Amino acid sequence: MRVDSLKGLNRLYALAIIISLITSIAPYTLNDIVRAQITELRIGMPDQIDNFNPLIGTFAAAGFIRSLIYDTLLYVYTNGTYGPWLAESYSVDQGKLALMFKLRPNLKWHDGAPLTSSDVIFTFDLILRSNYSDKLDKWGLRKYIANVTAVDDRTVVFQLSQPFAPALFYIGALIPILPKHIWSQVDPTTFKNMDNPVGSGPFKFYRYTPGVSIELVANPDFFLGRPSVDKITVVLFKSTDTLMLALQKGDIDAITAATVAPELVPLLIRDPNIRVVTLEGSGIIRWIGFNNDRYPFNIREFREAIAYAIDKEAIVKTVMLGYGYPASDGWIQPVFGIWYNPNVTYRKQNITRSNEILDSLGFKPGPDGIRVTPNGTRLSFTILTISGITEFERSAELVASQLRKVGIEAKVVAQALGTVDQLEGVGDFHMGFMGLGMSITTDLDWYLYERFHSSQAPPIGVYAPRNWARYRNPDMDRLLDLERTTMDPKVRREIIYEIQNLIARDLPVLTLYVKYSLTAYRTDRFAGWNETEGPTTKVSLIVVSLKKPLIITETATKVLTQVQTIVGTQTIQTMVPTTIVVVSTPSVATSPAGGAELVFNSWVTLAIVIIAGIILIMIMSRRRVSSS
Amino acid sequence: MRALRSLIIFFVIIILNFILPRVMPGNPASILANEHQLPPDTVRILIKEWMLDAPLYEQFIAYVRSLFTGNWGYSYQYYPRTVLEIVMERLPWTLLLQGTTTVTVGLTGIFLGMIAGWKRGKAVDSVITISAVVVYAIPYYWLALLLQYLLSYKLGIFPLGHALTPGATYHSILDYIADVLWHMALPVIAVTLTAYASYALVMRNAMIDLLGEDFVFLSRAVGLPEDKIMRGVVRNALLPPITMLAIRAGHIIGGSIITETIFSYPGLGYLIYQSIIYKDYPVLNAAFFMLSTTVILANLIADFIYVLLDPRIRYGDKR
Numbered sequence: 012m013r014v015d016s017l018k019g020l021n022r023l024y025a026l027a028i029i030i031s032l033i034t035s036i037a038p039y040t041l042n043d044i045v046r047a048q049i050t051e052l053r054i055g056m057p058d059q060i061d062n063f064n065p066l067i068g069t070f071a072a073a074g075f076i077r078s079l080i081y082d083t084l085l086y087v088y089t090n091g092t093y094g095p096w097l098a099e100s101y102s103v104d105q106g107k108l109a110l111m112f113k114l115r116p117n118l119k120w121h122d123g124a125p126l127t128s129s130d131v132i133f134t135f136d137l138i139l140r141s142n143y144s145d146k147l148d149k150w151g152l153r154k155y156i157a158n159v160t161a162v163d164d165r166t167v168v169f170q171l172s173q174p175f176a177p178a179l180f181y182i183g184a185l186i187p188i189l190p191k192h193i194w195s196q197v198d199p200t201t202f203k204n205m206d207n208p209v210g211s212g213p214f215k216f217y218r219y220t221p222g223v224s225i226e227l228v229a230n231p232d233f234f235l236g237r238p239s240v241d242k243i244t245v246v247l248f249k250s251t252d253t254l255m256l257a258l259q260k261g262d263i264d265a266i267t268a269a270t271v272a273p274e275l276v277p278l279l280i281r282d283p284n285i286r287v288v289t290l291e292g293s294g295i296i297r298w299i300g301f302n303n304d305r306y307p308f309n310i311r312e313f314r315e316a317i318a319y320a321i322d323k324e325a326i327v328k329t330v331m332l333g334y335g336y337p338a339s340d341g342w343i344q345p346v347f348g349i350w351y352n353p354n355v356t357y358r359k360q361n362i363t364r365s366n367e368i369l370d371s372l373g374f375k376p377g378p379d380g381i382r383v384t385p386n387g388t389r390l391s392f393t394i395l396t397i398s399g400i401t402e403f404e405r406s407a408e409l410v411a412s413q414l415r416k417v418g419i420e421a422k423v424v425a426q427a428l429g430t431v432d433q434l435e436g437v438g439d440f441h442m443g444f445m446g447l448g449m450s451i452t453t454d455l456d457w458y459l460y461e462r463f464h465s466s467q468a469p470p471i472g473v474y475a476p477r478n479w480a481r482y483r484n485p486d487m488d489r490l491l492d493l494e495r496t497t498m499d500p501k502v503r504r505e506i507i508y509e510i511q512n513l514i515a516r517d518l519p520v521l522t523l524y525v526k527y528s529l530t531a532y533r534t535d536r537f538a539g540w541n542e543t544e545g546p547t548t549k550v551s552l553i554v555v556s557l558k559k560p561l562i563i564t565e566t567a568t569k570v571l572t573q574v575q576t577i578v579g580t581q582t583i584q585t586m587v588p589t590t591i592v593v594v595s596t597p598s599v600a601t602s603p604a605g606g607a608e609l610v611f612n613s614w615v616t617l618a619i620v621i622i623a624g625i626i627l628i629m630i631m632s633r634r635r636v637s638s639s
Numbered sequence: 640m641r642a643l644r645s646l647i648i649f650f651v652i653i654i655l656n657f658i659l660p661r662v663m664p665g666n667p668a669s670i671l672a673n674e675h676q677l678p679p680d681t682v683r684i685l686i687k688e689w690m691l692d693a694p695l696y697e698q699f700i701a702y703v704r705s706l707f708t709g710n711w712g713y714s715y716q717y718y719p720r721t722v723l724e725i726v727m728e729r730l731p732w733t734l735l736l737q738g739t740t741t742v743t744v745g746l747t748g749i750f751l752g753m754i755a756g757w758k759r760g761k762a763v764d765s766v767i768t769i770s771a772v773v774v775y776a777i778p779y780y781w782l783a784l785l786l787q788y789l790l791s792y793k794l795g796i797f798p799l800g801h802a803l804t805p806g807a808t809y810h811s812i813l814d815y816i817a818d819v820l821w822h823m824a825l826p827v828i829a830v831t832l833t834a835y836a837s838y839a840l841v842m843r844n845a846m847i848d849l850l851g852e853d854f855v856f857l858s859r860a861v862g863l864p865e866d867k868i869m870r871g872v873v874r875n876a877l878l879p880p881i882t883m884l885a886i887r888a889g890h891i892i893g894g895s896i897i898t899e900t901i902f903s904y905p906g907l908g909y910l911i912y913q914s915i916i917y918k919d920y921p922v923l924n925a926a927f928f929m930l931s932t933t934v935i936l937a938n939l940i941a942d943f944i945y946v947l948l949d950p951r952i953r954y955g956d957k958r
Contacts, residue, residue, distance in 0.1 A: 222905025
């Protein structure tokens with residue numbers, strides 16, 4: 012069997028040329044199939060799709076899809092108020108510990124079936140009182156909610172067994188209402204719900220193409236009216252760089268998460284069609300958790316000395332390029348609006364003060380400038396952080412260099428997420444540099460109880476999920492228990508203020524800075540984006556429409572007034588915050604025109620010239636050698 | 640004998656696959672819980688569900704059972720989806736992209752190496768050799784980003800990424816194929832550009848070695864036409880690049896993290912990368928299982944191709 016290899020190669024090569032020809036022609040033949048004659052909004056997000064089961068799904072990206080398909084009883088706005096959603100009104104009876112929700116009339120599921128109080132009861136019974144409760148009641152709500160009953164087709168009453176302040180958040184804003192006629196047929200703990208999720212939200216599921224996109228279409232029966240856009244195509248990206256490039260190119264109109272890196276902002280805003288916005292009511296906090304069970308971190312004064320040694324403003328300026336602000340020492344940050352205690356701020360860098368405290372503790376400088384404890388050990392520690400996140404490593408390095416100035420040696424150790432999680436959990440660390448997204452749309456209890464209650468701090472060696480700083484203070488425990496069980500928002504606010512005072516005093520963790528939640532969207536194809544609530548939130552997407560100015564303003568105002576009147580007419584006993592602490596948008600466009608893109612271009616040109624030059628020189632020299 | 644050896648290697652790999660992901664520190668349940676703000680109660684439930692608190696031998700039995708029966712178990716990250724389901728979503732794309740690049744890289748490298756070797760010392764040789772070295776020296780991710788920026792973002796010839804146009808409706812299968820090819824073009828070009836060089840250089844050197852052999856001298860003396868001589872030389876020079884291609888083909892399943900990440904191309908590489916971060920044992924076990932299986936198979940196949948290419952090579956004792 013003789014193969015004519017050269018001819019065979021030639022043949023294969025011809026095939027390759029043909030394939031490449033086809034691929035280069037392809038774009039021209041594709042033009043008509045790509046853009047269909049419907050209004051299609053494109054949103055880019057990370058490619059992390061686990062499932063569309065809202066009871067067990069974990070990934071935030073898939074959560075965005077789940078939130079567009081499924082509805083909750085209420086909607087939390089970024090000023091912290093609970094507005095009507097599936098429920099047109101609600102009331103909280105603090106005396107009887109009962110929450111009453113009245114559904115809107117004529118609600119429908121995507122498949123046409125009516126949505127009634129029986130669906131609400133089914134959903135909560137599934138979580139609180141079924142064979143699956145162990146897995147579905149992740150928040151331990153069974154302890155607080157005694158029963159759920161229907162007064163009529165549209166009215167549901169939740170009876171609490173004991174005072175529970177975050178009840179409205181869990182019942183109204185967190186748990187999505189599921190269709191009984193579908194979910195009673197399945198095992199909710201293993202239901203993937205990926206073929207045809209039926210919900211009640213503004214957009215219906217249309218198709219999922221793994222690794223490429225999820226397509227949603229407008230729900231004509233949506234209770235606030237059919238959304239303006241016919242279709243939303245959620246495009247899945249594996250790298251943030253490509254996601255941003257797609258936004259700049261116009262392949263996508265918006266991005267879901269607050270994933271805009273500060274250094275990208277000057278580049279993005281040079282495009283007049285791109286708006287970069289700071290999301291109100293949310294921010295990403297960076298902090299250092301001390302190992303409160305380990306000497307000398309168990310000394311409050313020592314932790315305070317560290318706090319005085321650190322220049323938070325400098326970190327914001329150098330690492331965050333100004334897209335953030337120094338964090339309050341009281342853990343709860345200004346993003347939480349009325350819940351933030353304005354009297355609690357942060358300790359400004361004060362090297363003298365820091366040195367004084369360290370001296371008074373008896374930590375005297377050794378021969379190499381590093382302080383030594385009374386029993387002779389050097390103050391040399393590690394700052395544990397997650398590898399692969401440049402911001403973490405840079406900030407941690409900066410902290411280390413600042414600590415050096417007061418005679419404390421700190422080495423940054425960056426490890427994989429799993430390792431960091433394990434080391435911190437079992438208490439095998441000195442200081443842990445971590446990050447956490449904070450949003451007012453989540454009840455504060457979520458950020459406080461599990462992180463600072465001593466019941467959440469097992470001894471060293473036993474894994475602690477949240478309170479791995481191992482902070483134990485009976486005063487704090489008392490305040491946290493009170494915070495959880497105080498239904499009156501005014502009283503609860505005083506308690507939460509007190510908690511902030513205590514955290515700022517004790518410093519079990521040292522908050523460093525809050526990073527702005529920056530997001531971006533394009534303004535050239537669609538208008539009507541709701542910047543206050545976030546361009547890709549549900550309330551924004553139902554009013555966003557193709558650019559026709561007249562229609563847009565009408566829809567936008569209509570929906571907004573509707574929301575406002577309903578809020579005004581009902582008797583809500585929960586507090587409605589009036590003042591919003593808005594984080595001011597940072598001044599952008601500080602870099603001169605030109606910026607990163609020009610630099611990139613000149614680098615490319617330079618590289619090509621150099622490469623071409625080298626090739627030329629080498630060819631010439633080789634010719635000479637071979638001819639001689 | 641060769642088959643038996645492969646079988647033994649296979650079983651050693653099965654055991655290693657089980658041990659390796661589990662010696663990394665950390666607990667998958669708590670990683671997920673931390674990353675996604677799950678309450679501590681969920682962690683306890685997950686640990687029980689995933690048998691993470693069970694003795695190691697029980698976990699091993701469950702692991703072996705899941706490998707050979709059914710769906711390879713549930714993925715931790717993508718729970719409650721099975722590993723088989725997740726892998727099958729991505730496997731066709733990985734095979735398509737990696738298979739295509741293996742062919743293009745092989746063809747380009749061998750073809751250019753052949754020409755360079757045949758015309759050694761001439762200008763063509765210099766251009767091919769030096770450009771190969773230069774391109775080989777460029778970091779792959781940089782070249783891929785550059786191509787993406789220039790060809791896709793600036794010129795708009797190719798899409799930025801993905802395997803298909805998001806949200807497109809196709810009128811016929813031809814539209815679909817055209818779309819797939821169009822999206823595949825840029826990754827294929829990028830991979831080919833960075834990977835062909837080693838094949839070209841190996842092929843060139845093999846050619847040059849063979850051109851000095853007596854049979855070439857003899858063929859010329861006899862007066863055989865040049866293309867006939869070239870054919871003979873090329874056939875013999877193919878062995879080293881074919882070996883390299885076989886090794887490359889074995890890693891097809893592993894995908895390419897960088898290509899998939901930059902071009903948002905669906906594939907197993909990114910899945911494996913994510914699974915390592917999240918310590919998704921079932922996915923890692925399945926991926927490494929498939930990977931090692933294909934590597935072993937590819938090597939077996941390469942051995943057989945040698946027999947076809949070079950009559951001097953024989954296995955076994957038949958003489």
